[in-house]
Amino acid sequence: MIHHSEAGGAKIIIAKPNHSSSWRHNLWALVAIAVPSLAAAIGFTLLGAWPILPLAGLELGCLGGALYYVNWKLQYRHVITLTKDRIKIDKGHYAPRRTWRLPREQTRLAVTPEAHPWDGPALAIHSREHHVAVGEFLNRDDALALMKLLKAELRTGTHSAQTRLQL
Template identity: 65%
Template sequence: MVSSSRSDASLVIIAKPNHSSSWRTNKLALLAVSVPSLGAAIGFTALGAWPVLPFAGAELLALAGALYYVNWKLEYRHVITLDDSVVSIDKGHYAPKRRWRFKRDQVALAITPEKHPWEGPGLSVHGNEETVRVGEFLNRDDCLSLMALLRKELLVRTHSPMSRIKL
């Protein structure tokens, strides 16, 4: 998903993966699975088949861990801020973990054509010394939307396969 907002002197573009459900919805789904699973496990435990209960607990714990991990991965985002003198790119989950800053007059956009019609083009912002990929987790439509936003703001200096990329 790509969203943008423009203020007086800057443009902020936020690119993040599409969510199928929120963390609250995942917790409700876990609860919906837990009630019958634990109900059956407690019933079997009451009948003397006690080894069923730890396996049911382990199964629910694994499901909860998987749901949390997927939700955490989907909170990853790229925040690209373009103002009059600086282009900054922040990447991270919930808060920026990595940050790049480029002078506006020394930055350009590199576009790598897609290898397959379902994929989106590869997008990189590069300065004099460093190249940063942006939006690599986006689907084709969102990637094209991000490319259109960046093309309006940055020069496109390369439109070919990339040779070296730093992540």
Template identity: 55%
Template sequence: MVTSSRSKGGLMIVARPNQSQSWRSNIYILLALCVPCLGAAIGFSLLGAWPILPFAGLEMLALGSALYYCHWKLQYRQVITLSDDSVRIDKGHYYPRQSWQFKRQRAGLTIVPRNHPWESPDLALHDRSETVRIGEFLNREDALELLALLRRELRVDSHGVAGGRQF
């Protein structure tokens, strides 16, 4: 999903993976599965088959961990801030873990088109010394929306490799 907002300071574009469910709905799904599973496990343990109970608990713990991990992966963000004199790229979960800053005059956009019409193009922002891939997790429609936003703001330097370097 791509969102953008324009202010006096410039344009801020936020790209993030599509998320079908919120954390709250994941909790409801986990509870809906835990109640019958642990209820049956408690019933069997009262009948003497107590080894079922720890395995049912571990199964629900594994499911909860998998749901949390998937939700955490979907909190990844790429924030591209375009001001009058610079281009800043921040990447991370919940807060920026990696940041790059390029001078606006030297920054360019590289587009690598794909062979199949369903695949999204690879996008990268670069200057003379460094290349940063952006939007690699986006679906085709979102990648094309990001491309349209960036084309209005930056020059397209190449279609293919960035300055002789494959990214």
């Protein structure tokens, strides 16, 4: 998913993975699964099959942990801020975990075409000191949209074919 805006003379591009539901919807799905599962487990426990209750709890705990992990992974984003003099790239989940500041004059866009028609092109912003891949988690349409936005702002330094090594 690509969002872009302009504020105070800077263009801000936010790239983040697509996700079908929010954490709140995941919790509702977990509750919808937990109610009948725990009701059946309590029923069997009352009939004397007590090992079912901790296993049902373990199952729901694992499902909740998996839903949380997937939701956390989908909060990852790249924020690219383009100003007149600088390009700032922030990567992180809820807050920037890694930041690059590149001089705009020396910065170029590197585009590697897709290896498969369903894939999007691999994009990287590079300068003399840094080579930063951006949007590697995007689907084809979003990668093309990001490429279009970046090409409007940056010169394309390299546009190379995919190279494959065979041993």
